[in-house]
Amino acid sequence: MSDASRRELPGTGRSTSSAQGLRSAAAWLASAGAAVQESFLNELSEGERLALPFLFEFWALEHQLPPAGHWRSWAILGGRGAGKTRAGAEWVRASVEGALPLSPGRCRRVALVGETLDQAREVMVFGDSGILACSPPDRRPDWSATRRCLTWPNGAEAMVFSAHDPEALRGPQFDGAWADELGKWRKARETWDMLQFALRLGDHPQACVTTTPRNIGVLKELLELPSTVVTRAPTEANRANLAASFLDEVRARYGATRLARQELDGEMVCDVDGTLWTQEVLERARLQEVPERLDRIVVAVDPPAGDGVASDACGIVVCGVSCEGPPQGWQGVVLEDASVQGLGPSGWARAAVAAFERWQADRIVAEINQGGAMVEAVLRQVAPSVPLRKVSATRGKVLRAEPVAALYEQGRIAHARRFELLEEQMGLLTASGFQGQGSPDRVDALVWALTELITAPAEGWRRPRVRGL
Numbered sequence: 002m003s004d005a006s007r008r009e010l011p012g013t014g015r016s017t018s019s020a021q022g023l024r025s026a027a028a029w030l031a032s033a034g035a036a037v038q039e040s041f042l043n044e045l046s047e048g049e050r051l052a053l054p055f056l057f058e059f060w061a062l063e064h065q066l067p068p069a070g071h072w073r074s075w076a077i078l079g080g081r082g083a084g085k086t087r088a089g090a091e092w093v094r095a096s097v098e099g100a101l102p103l104s105p106g107r108c109r110r111v112a113l114v115g116e117t118l119d120q121a122r123e124v125m126v127f128g129d130s131g132i133l134a135c136s137p138p139d140r141r142p143d144w145s146a147t148r149r150c151l152t153w154p155n156g157a158e159a160m161v162f163s164a165h166d167p168e169a170l171r172g173p174q175f176d177g178a179w180a181d182e183l184g185k186w187r188k189a190r191e192t193w194d195m196l197q198f199a200l201r202l203g204d205h206p207q208a209c210v211t212t213t214p215r216n217i218g219v220l221k222e223l224l225e226l227p228s229t230v231v232t233r234a235p236t237e238a239n240r241a242n243l244a245a246s247f248l249d250e251v252r253a254r255y256g257a258t259r260l261a262r263q264e265l266d267g268e269m270v271c272d273v274d275g276t277l278w279t280q281e282v283l284e285r286a287r288l289q290e291v292p293e294r295l296d297r298i299v300v301a302v303d304p305p306a307g308d309g310v311a312s313d314a315c316g317i318v319v320c321g322v323s324c325e326g327p328p329q330g331w332q333g334v335v336l337e338d339a340s341v342q343g344l345g346p347s348g349w350a351r352a353a354v355a356a357f358e359r360w361q362a363d364r365i366v367a368e369i370n371q372g373g374a375m376v377e378a379v380l381r382q383v384a385p386s387v388p389l390r391k392v393s394a395t396r397g398k399v400l401r402a403e404p405v406a407a408l409y410e411q412g413r414i415a416h417a418r419r420f421e422l423l424e425e426q427m428g429l430l431t432a433s434g435f436q437g438q439g440s441p442d443r444v445d446a447l448v449w450a451l452t453e454l455i456t457a458p459a460e461g462w463r464r465p466r467v468r469g470l
Contacts, residue, residue, distance in 0.1 A: 184217060399434060
């Protein structure tokens with residue numbers, strides 16, 4: 002640690018080398034008067050002033066500093082923008098610069114594991130809060146793209162791995178690892194298991210896990226281990242480093258939903274009892290890429306009741322089906338959640354037609370229970386010739402949704418990306434009804450779309466096939 006890190010802060014009677022001082026020094030200095038700030042800076046030498054921006058212990062929030070004690074894994078659970086990435090990058094930096102003990106005569110070797118190679122490189126290595134950004138010029142590592150490896154001046158190395166390829170961790174060995182966003186790895190258990198076998202160097206190999214918590218088995222098991230220490234922080238903890246409008250916008254949009262508790266408060270949100278779609282099922286549904294050919298695409302509309310006042314939402318979901326999707330030979334794909342809120346009939350009709358044109362869909366499927374002839378009339382006003390199929394609900398929401406949920410269980414339905422608000426509603430639909438507020442308009446539209454495409458298609462979409470007798 003440099004002299005700057007051990008200096009006593011003027012007027013505090015406290016050294017920056019004390020744990021509490023390190024946690025509060027920057028906050029104290031920011032709130033101090035101009036005279037105190039000037040006095041503090043004047044007491045620093047030129048070298049100390051240059052070193053201060055890279056002294057993370059001075060600037061860090063409490064949840065970003067490694068805990069004391071003998072632990073195997075340190076899990077940092079936080080909301081979006083809570084400073085998890087910076088904490089992981091600084092932990093790696095401290096490790097390779099000698100803050101952690103190693104066997105004599107050996108340089109540290111660290112594994113950097115992200116969801117994909119691109120994300121690991123762009124976030125963990127080159128990101129605004131990544132390793133290169135937080136390293137001082139005289140200790141900045143060199144990046145080798147061919148080896149996917151960072152090499153420090155002292156000989157330490159950090160190699161990048163993808164959670165999509167757990168077998169790549171079979172063979173290498175490390176005495177440290179940083180696992181970023183473990184909660185959204187598609188092959189989380191397989192990759193985490195392979196990483197544990199690779200952590201076998203040194204006297205006490207450790208792993209730092211930075212993730213927004215998700216209700217997946219391997220993460221819950223990790224948090225329950227006695228060798229794991231956990232720190233938590235909501236997004237608001239890092240308010241000073243976020244855009245002023247960001248928190249207001251996301252809090253207004255997501256309110257007190259389960260999604261907000263997970264993505265902003267950093268809470269582990271468990272499945273609702275009896276849900277038709279568990280978090281594990283939804284995580285398995287993630288697609289790496291949309292099939293090049295979709296045999297049929299529909300836009301389903303679940304109109305709001307009444308005249309579309311501000312509290313009402315119109316569910317608009319776009320789905321397609323490909324007869325070449327592995328492994329069953331066909332696959333349904335949720336392409337877009339285009340739902341809108343607070344619009345009158347002409348507003349949601351325009352949104353539905355826009356989605357139809359955007360995806361070059363085959364038809365619009367619209368529920369008419371709430372609006373009857375009005376639903377068709379407003380759609381025709383926007384696009385007189387749009388292909389339209391009107392459907393009426395003769396069974397309850399749960400009964401209609403159960404066949405679609407079964408297709409998810411079988412792995413026949415995939416999501417082109419993460420649809421936060423749609424999946425929030427899916428997780429709240431249970432065998433005994435919808436457990437959220439209002440109506441599950443997005444789920445209703447999803448069910449109508451997939452019912453039209455797969456469980457009760459209006460016309461055959463599967464290509465002709467030859468069957469041997």
